[in-house]
Amino acid sequence: MKKLLFIFIGLCFGIIMYKSEAASWFRIYEMFRFEAFHMYGIIGTALAFGILFVQIIKRYNVKSFDGNPIVIAPKEKSFSRYLLGGIIFGLGWALVGACPGPIFVLIGAGYLPIIIVFLSAALGTFLYGVLKGKLPH
Numbered sequence: 001m002k003k004l005l006f007i008f009i010g011l012c013f014g015i016i017m018y019k020s021e022a023a024s025w026f027r028i029y030e031m032f033r034f035e036a037f038h039m040y041g042i043i044g045t046a047l048a049f050g051i052l053f054v055q056i057i058k059r060y061n062v063k064s065f066d067g068n069p070i071v072i073a074p075k076e077k078s079f080s081r082y083l084l085g086g087i088i089f090g091l092g093w094a095l096v097g098a099c100p101g102p103i104f105v106l107i108g109a110g111y112l113p114i115i116i117v118f119l120s121a122a123l124g125t126f127l128y129g130v131l132k133g134k135l136p137h
Contacts, residue, residue: 002065013101014104014105014108017101017102017105018105018108018109020042021038022039022042022101022102022105023098023101023102023105023106023109025097025098027039028093028094028097028098029097032094054072057070057072058072092121096117098114098117100121103117103118103121104118
C-alpha cells in the first residue's frame, strides 16, 4: 500500500511540474537569460518549503514511514566542492534544459530524446560513485 502512495505522490509531482511549466525548456531558457521570474519563483518556493520541512523534521523528531527517526546529518563545509559541483550542474542544466526532476516528467510527457539525457545523467552519477573516494576534499 505504501508503494502505491509513493507512486501517487510521484504522479502528482510530475503533473504539477508539467502544468507549472517547470519542465519547459523555454521557461528554463528564459530563466538563464533573466527574462522572466517564473522559474525563480518556483525554485524560491521549493527552497522555502525545503527549509521549513527540514526544520520541522529536526525539531519534532519526525519518523519515516518505517517508524525510524529521520536523521539529517550536517553537511561538510567545503566551498570549492560546492562551487565546482554547482558549475557542473548549472552547465548541464543550461545545455540540456532540464535538471534531474523534470527529466522524468519530460519522458512521461513523451519527449523521448530526453532518454539520452537520462542515460547520461545515470552514467555521470555512476562515475561519481566510482571516483568519489579519489576526488580531493
